[in-house]
Amino acid sequence: MRIYLDHAATTPLLPGAGEAWQVAARTVGNASATHSWGREARRITEESRERIAAALGAHSGEVVFTSGATEADNLAVLGMAEARRQADPQLNRVLISAVEHPAVRLGAAELAARGFEVTELPVDSQGLLRLGVLSDALRRNPKGIALLSCLWVNNEMGAIAPIPEIAALADSYGIPLHSDAVQAVGLPSITFAAATLPGLSGLSISAHKIGGPMGIGALLIRRDAPIVPLTYGGGQERRIRSGTVPVALIAAFAAALDEVVLKRELQYESLRQLRNTLSDGLTALGANVIGPAHPNHQAPHILYAIFPGVSAETLLMLLDQAGIAASAGSACSAGVIQPSETLLAMGYTPQDALSGVRFSLGWTNTPTDITTLLQLLPDLLTRASSV
Amino acid sequence: MARLIAALSGGVDSAVAAARMVDAGHEVTAVHLALARNPLLHRAGSRGCCSLEDAHDAKRVADKLGIPFYIWDFSEQFQHAVVDDFVAEYAAGRTPNPCLRCNERIKFAAMLERAVALGFDGLITGHYAQLEQDLDGSVALYRATDGIKDQSYVLGVMTTAQLQRSYFPLGGSHKPEVRAEAARRGLLVADKPDSYDICFISDGDTAGWLAGFLGSRPGDIVDETGQVLGHHDGSYRFTIGQRKGLALNRPAPDGQPRYVVGIDAAARKVIVAGREHLAVQTLYCGEPIWCSPAQYGSWEGAVQVRAHAPEIPATLTATPDAVVVELHSPVLGVAPGQSAVFYQGRRVIGSATIIGTTPAKPASV
Structure with missing residues (x-):
């Protein structure tokens, strides 16, 4: 028996994406070439770009392919902040939420090393950036802000940030907003449509978190948004990103995104039911399920539970030995679980953070997976707490 | 068949030890101990044993053997029981051996206890030492066959109960055989240099490392009669038998070299005398x-x-x-x-x- 509950780390390839990859991988040309082979590669790339744009309400010219979301986040944070400062040296401040993915948080740290003033906006105990916190910060000191970056769905406990409201607020101050939406693509409400969210300038997404292949992602970015490249070369992607585009990966990305967007209302409901069952079961076992309680603020596929008195390191090993994949949900260094910055920002202690396990659900899970896990857990928890 | 944890350091010895126990039909699970709070990216020469590269090498050994692999973070216990103890001992004018402390308090204590609590029967390590059963069934520790590699000294802190749950599959082998076996098994660590020095002092400069904790504690270098011959910046920089680095301002009356023969940390005195002392x-x-x-x-x-x-x-x-x-x-x-x-x-x-x-x-x- 094997149960995969680590979909937020990566989710299995959707069959349709695998097929799209296989078909596109047989094409020969470089999409930048002018001969018929190149034109065929270009056609597949551009059709995929248009499908990705359509799925997210974007214009195809807004899709810049990257190697993944880390590159997209870096490109947005560093590229947009630097472009804004180049245009106006006064624009040397960057605001991020206190629960950003390391790709944004450490990108901002690099900006700090380059002389930007980086401010982390605190979150509440549910992991949410309160609009009042942001509006206070903007009202107190609205000057010189080059960029605001805020995670759409937190990758550790699944809190959904009020991005539409944040975007509107940022827009009223003329501040570009970037959002890492890697874990948000399954939400029925997500969109990059300029008409709906004019204040949203950049959005990072990743293929392998939604059933596509690893090694491909995108930064959706307004065509008039200020941005400079981070790498230099052929300028294939709007001169913002260089490198031969990986045609087959892009085709598979588009196929995965199409399928996810097509099915997301149904999937959202079924994941929510699975999560509710899991949450109730874990709470009955004495675990503390953290994050927003209200479904409007909680993604249906991520659940973070603190097991008081249990070491996550040990519990994850016992789960693995029982054939169940979960994760500590935070950065690992040499495989060592470090207390999650997100949990610390939410006011939890390092002790809590080292007793936490993230279960993340996806398209392969069934109700049986959850009931089996809940049947096995009491014994595993007894063993883990004896250590 | 036993359910065993193999402690994989990322070196050749523990790799071959684990491989032999897998071959013997035991159910082996690999564990790499994370001991450093801030591990180095890679090992420099023979120093260190818990860099990220070592963790990677250990993982690749487990992959090759087809066994599960986990990292157990004992960095906090290691800091307290080994590193802090090491500093305190030097500060008190003594010369500790951190490898023994690690075996006594971490590997065959905290690690073995966790293994047993998780339902494992015992622990495999790549130490060169032998275990033999006495007539009464109890297990006794013996020197290794390879006299050069023999590590029974650093295991002398083990209790009979700990020995009972330990496996040292290399005790009857010579190091060159072990390296050859690693190569034959296709383990990439076959040529990896042995580690000799204190794993948590990456550049091998013990005195400099200690100075970072203990700071400057100046005092006198005196002869056996108490006459001041020079000064020092901290008695922890010296160890009994040391001859070099004394910087004495007066030669001995007999012209013979002088050695550290005593350290009085409380009085901040380092006592030197001729070799006969x-x-x-x-x-x-x-x-x-x-x-x-x-x-x-x-x-x-x-x-x-x-x-x-x-x-x-x-x-x-x-x-x-x-x-x-x-x-x-x-x-x-x-x-x-x-x-x-x-x-x-x-x-x-x-x-x-x-x-x-x-x-x-x-x-x-």
Whole structure:
């Protein structure tokens, strides 16, 4: 028996994406070439770009392919902040939420090393950036802000940030907003449509978190948004990103995104039911399920539970030995679980953070997976707490 | 068949040890201990044993053997039980051996306890030492077949209960055979250099590393009569038997080199004298740990006072709290804090920490 509950780390390839990859991988040309082979590669790339744009309400010219979301986040944070400062040296401040993915948080740290003033906006105990916190910060000191970056769905406990409201607020101050939406693509409400969210300038997404292949992602970015490249070369992607585009990966990305967007209302409901069952079961076992309680603020596929008195390191090993994949949900260094910055920002202690396990659900899970896990857990928890 | 944890350091010895136990049909799970709070990215030469590269190498060994692999974070316990202890011992003028402390308090204590609590039967390591069953079924610790690699000294802190749950599959092998076997098995660590130095002092500069914790504690370098011959920046920078780096401003009357023969950390004094003052005849040791049934009373055996040093025949007199070791021939440069490991023939009887020594009579040097 094997149960995969680590979909937020990566989710299995959707069959349709695998097929799209296989078909596109047989094409020969470089999409930048002018001969018929190149034109065929270009056609597949551009059709995929248009499908990705359509799925997210974007214009195809807004899709810049990257190697993944880390590159997209870096490109947005560093590229947009630097472009804004180049245009106006006064624009040397960057605001991020206190629960950003390391790709944004450490990108901002690099900006700090380059002389930007980086401010982390605190979150509440549910992991949410309160609009009042942001509006206070903007009202107190609205000057010189080059960029605001805020995670759409937190990758550790699944809190959904009020991005539409944040975007509107940022827009009223003329501040570009970037959002890492890697874990948000399954939400029925997500969109990059300029008409709906004019204040949203950049959005990072990743293929392998939604059933596509690893090694491909995108930064959706307004065509008039200020941005400079981070790498230099052929300028294939709007001169913002260089490198031969990986045609087959892009085709598979588009196929995965199409399928996810097509099915997301149904999937959202079924994941929510699975999560509710899991949450109730874990709470009955004495675990503390953290994050927003209200479904409007909680993604249906991520659940973070603190097991008081249990070491996550040990519990994850016992789960693995029982054939169940979960994760500590935070950065690992040499495989060592470090207390999650997100949990610390939410006011939890390092002790809590080292007793936490993230279960993340996806398209392969069934109700049986959850009931089996809940049947096995009491014994595993007894063993883990004896250590 | 037993359910065993193999401690994989990322080196060649633990890799081959684990491989042999997999071949023997045991259910083996690999564990790499994370001991450093801030691990280095890669190992520099022979130093260090818990870099990220070592963790990677250990993982690749487990992949090759087809066994599960986990990292257990013992960095906090290691800091407290080994690193802090190391600093405190030096600050007190003693010379500790952190490898013994790690075996005593981490590997065969915290790690073995966790393994047992999780339902495992025991622990495999790549130490060169042998375990044999006595007639009464109890397990006894012996020197390895490879006299150069023998690591029974650093295992002298193990109790019989810990030995009972330990597996040292390399005890009967020579190191070159182990390397050849690793290569034959396709393990990429076959050529990896051995680690010798203190794993948490990455550049090998113990005095400089200690200075980061203990700072400047200036004092005098004196001769055996108390006459001041020079100054030092911290007595923890010195160890008994040390000759170099004394920077004395006056040569000895006889023109012979002088050595550190004593450290009085409280008075911040480093005492130097001629080589003949280094010779020690009797060791007073405390807190004995028995690898075999405790041997109280007087008995003939041998003692080893540091890793890879020759053993010295001795008459030992043991009580539950102390062991007095009367050496049959004097030994040079023994520092309080070092561990004395007791042998009878090839068998390890136990160990104790050296608290004090009495010098040999000059005539017997």
